[in-house]
Amino acid sequence: MDIEKFISELADQYDDIDTSGFTSETLFKENEEWSSMTALSIIAMVDDSYSVRLTGDDIRKSQTIQDIYNIVFSKSTV
Amino acid sequence: MAFLDLKNVIIRGISACVPSTIEENIDLVDIPTLDIDKLIKTTGVERRHIITPGTCMSDLCFAAAEKLIKELNWDKADIEGLIIVTQSPDYLVPATSPILQDRLGLSQNCFTIDISLGCSGYVYGLSTLGSYMQNGMIKKALLCVGDVSSISCSKNDKSTYPLFGDAGTVTALEYCNGAEGMKFHLSSDGSGYKSIIIPAGGHRNKITHESLKEHQLEQGICRSDVQLWLDGMDVFSFGISKAPDTVNKLLEKFDIAKESVDHFYFHQANMMMNERIRKKLKLPEEKVPYSLKNFGNTSSASIPLTMVTETAHKLRSGVNSIITCGFGVGLSWATMQCTTELLVIPDLIYYE
Numbered sequence: 084m085d086i087e088k089f090i091s092e093l094a095d096q097y098d099d100i101d102t103s104g105f106t107s108e109t110l111f112k113e114n115e116e117w118s119s120m121t122a123l124s125i126i127a128m129v130d131d132s133y134s135v136r137l138t139g140d141d142i143r144k145s146q147t148i149q150d151i152y153n154i155v156f157s158k159s160t161v
Numbered sequence: 162m163a164f165l166d167l168k169n170v171i172i173r174g175i176s177a178c179v180p181s182t183i184e185e186n187i188d189l190v191d192i193p194t195l196d197i198d199k200l201i202k203t204t205g206v207e208r209r210h211i212i213t214p215g216t217c218m219s220d221l222c223f224a225a226a227e228k229l230i231k232e233l234n235w236d237k238a239d240i241e242g243l244i245i246v247t248q249s250p251d252y253l254v255p256a257t258s259p260i261l262q263d264r265l266g267l268s269q270n271c272f273t274i275d276i277s278l279g280c281s282g283y284v285y286g287l288s289t290l291g292s293y294m295q296n297g298m299i300k301k302a303l304l305c306v307g308d309v310s311s312i313s314c315s316k317n318d319k320s321t322y323p324l325f326g327d328a329g330t331v332t333a334l335e336y337c338n339g340a341e342g343m344k345f346h347l348s349s350d351g352s353g354y355k356s357i358i359i360p361a362g363g364h365r366n367k368i369t370h371e372s373l374k375e376h377q378l379e380q381g382i383c384r385s386d387v388q389l390w391l392d393g394m395d396v397f398s399f400g401i402s403k404a405p406d407t408v409n410k411l412l413e414k415f416d417i418a419k420e421s422v423d424h425f426y427f428h429q430a431n432m433m434m435n436e437r438i439r440k441k442l443k444l445p446e447e448k449v450p451y452s453l454k455n456f457g458n459t460s461s462a463s464i465p466l467t468m469v470t471e472t473a474h475k476l477r478s479g480v481n482s483i484i485t486c487g488f489g490v491g492l493s494w495a496t497m498q499c500t501t502e503l504l505v506i507p508d509l510i511y512y513e
Contacts, residue, residue, distance in 0.1 A: 118196075119320070119393060120203050120433075126398045127437055136402050139356075139394035 084133070084159060089152050092132055096124040107149040125151070133159050164414050165345040167291040171337045174505030175476075176229035177330040177469040178221040179210035179456065181511040186323050200323055205432025209326030209457035211311040212512075217251045219261050221329025221512055222305040226265055228507045229331050235301060240267050242302030244290050245275045246282035246461050248490070249309045261305060272299075279357070280428040280489025282306060282461035283330075284497045287485075288345045290334055297336050304332040308460035313359060315375060315384035321391050324431060326457030330465035333505070343499040346411040348403070353492035356395040361386035396489065400434045404488045405441040407496045411484070417498055421482055422448070424472055428487040429453045429463035461487075473506040 086107055093111065094102035100116045111117070126137045135158045137151075145151040185208045186201050201207055212221075222245070230237060243265075245258040258273035272293070278285050286304045293299055307329030314321040361372035372386035384390065404427065412419055425448055427435055432453055439449045450471035452463065459466050464485045468476060475481060480502045488494035 118199075120199065122394050123203075123397050123433060126394060127401060127433075130398065130401050136398045137394070138398060139392040142394055 084152070084156050086149070086152055089155070090148055092128055093125060093148055093151070096121055096128055105148065107147065107152065109148050110146055111148050111151070112146070129155055135159050163345075163347040164411075165288055165292070165347065166342065166415070167288070167295045167345070168342040169297060169336055169338055169340050170291045170294045170334055170342050171340045172499065172501055172504060173333045173335045174229050174233050175330065175332045175465050175468055176225040176232075176507045176510065177328060177462065177466045178225040178510035178512050179326070179328045179466070180212045180216060180221070181513055182211055182213060184209050184211050189323055197323075200319070203431065203433045204324055205435070205451065205453040206324055206457040207454050209311065210328065212309050212327045214312065216309065216512065218247050218249050218307040218309050218327075218329050219245070219251050219257050219264075219305075221309075221327070222261060222307055222331055223264055224510050224512055225329050225331040226261070226303060226305060228510055229333055229505070230265075232507050233333055233505050235333070237266055238268050239301050240303060241271050241299045242290060242293055243267060243271055243273045244286055244302070244304050245273075246278055246286040246304070246306040247275070247308055248277055248279045248460065249313065250275060258305070278491065278493055279308065279460045280430065280463070281487035281491060281493040281495045283464040284345065284485055284487045284495035285347065285493070287332070287334075287343060287497055288347060288495070291343050294334060294336050295342065297338065300336045302334050304334060306330050306332070306465060307462040310389065310458075310460050313389040315388045317375060317383035318388070319381040320393050321384075321389050324458045325389075326459045328456060328459040328462035328466045330462045330469070332465055341500055343497055344411060344415045344417075345495065345497050346407050346414065347495045348407060348493070350492045353395060353399060356392045356399065356492060357490040358390050359387060360390065396430070397434050399492055400430055400488050401437045401441065403494045404438045404486055407488070407494050408442055408484060408486050411496045411498060415498065419444070422484050422498070423481045424475070424483045425449050426464045426467050426483065426485045428489060429456070429458050429467060430489065431458065469506055470509055473508075476501055476504040477506050478503065
């Protein structure tokens with residue numbers, strides 16, 4: 084897994100805000116676009132790209148993109 | 162791995178009944194921070210038929226059963242089994258199925274069972290009733306499947322209230338020697354039991370003054386312990402991985418070509434989830450009907466309701482290979498394939 088690729092895939096789930104400054108330390112839920120719909124888009128992206136099943140708790144306990152990346156990485160078999 | 166191959170049992174007819182009261186989601190303005198346009202677009206639910214307090218799933222199923230029995234021209238004395246699948250029973254005790262057996266005027270020579278399953282319940286119900294019937298001792302039986310989820314949802318919970326509608330359905334099964342029957346794949350994962358739950362009111366957590374109080378969990382989500390809790394993220398993640406998986410397992414196990422199937426009926430969860438499932442399975446839109454828009458998520462009733470409201474004209478004529486796939490509360494999921502021929506399907510019934 085590649086964190087840069089992951090950041091760009093995660094950023095693609097946002098439509099309204101500028102995500103060009105997203106880094107591994109970005110607090111991905113702390114912006115005006117974040118909603119439960121964004122969460123579902125991220126879950127779907129992770130299912131598509133990494134065949135990993137994220138839970139609601141995984142999203143709730145993650146703050147930074149690095150946090151969610153680490154969870155996906157730990158569950159990934161790729 | 163739980164596969165079943167039941168011979169000699171066919172679906173003869175299906176009927177569905179919904180409350181006549183309609184609630185338009187666009188009119189929901191009570192929930193703070195609810196972007197209703199976005200919610201309607203994502204969930205695909207524009208309106209829902211909801212009961213008035215006091216109406217039970219068995220009332221909807223009673224109306225559906227009476228009409229179906231009449232159109233099938235069945236003699237009630239010949240009906241020897243009745244299964245109810247619901248998570249909104251009339252009483253905690255006793256089971257609802259004997260009550261409905263009596264109310265319908267079915268003979269006492271009729272077995273009855275209640276099954277407590279939701280989204281996957283239609284498929285599980287077919288597998289249970291089909292198993293009872295496949296040897297020919299019982300020739301005619303009814304599967305009554307439905308829920309009145311609307312009363313279990315908090316009106317102040319955007320994660321449940323705009324989603325759920327009410328419906329009752331009845332499917333008539335008949336023994337038919339030599340028929341190809343029904344094929345199943347059945348699964349469970351109780352580790353996810355908290356993902357969809359009414360925490361209090363059973364025996365683990367009795368109803369107390371405290372459990373009746375609504376609590377604010379987050380913006381737009383306010384509910385009590387006797388109301389339905391739904392972890393949308395958990396369920397979404399579960400659905401998009403397990404639903405395609407169970408369909409593929411069934412197709413593979415029984416060597417069924419995907420292209421040979423005429424209709425795929427999925428549990429109507431929400432549009433975003435259902436569309437992802439359809440795309441993962443690479444199914445064309447015209448083979449995957451939705452009743453979500455006008456009826457919402459009707460829990461266990463969603464598959465037969467979709468068959469009736471969206472494809473009745475096709476199922477009434479000719480031969481159709483169908484797949485039904487339910488997934489959700491439990492967690493529980495299941496898929497069934499069968500071939501239907503000239504189904505008897507009364508027009509949708511509206512309960513006053």
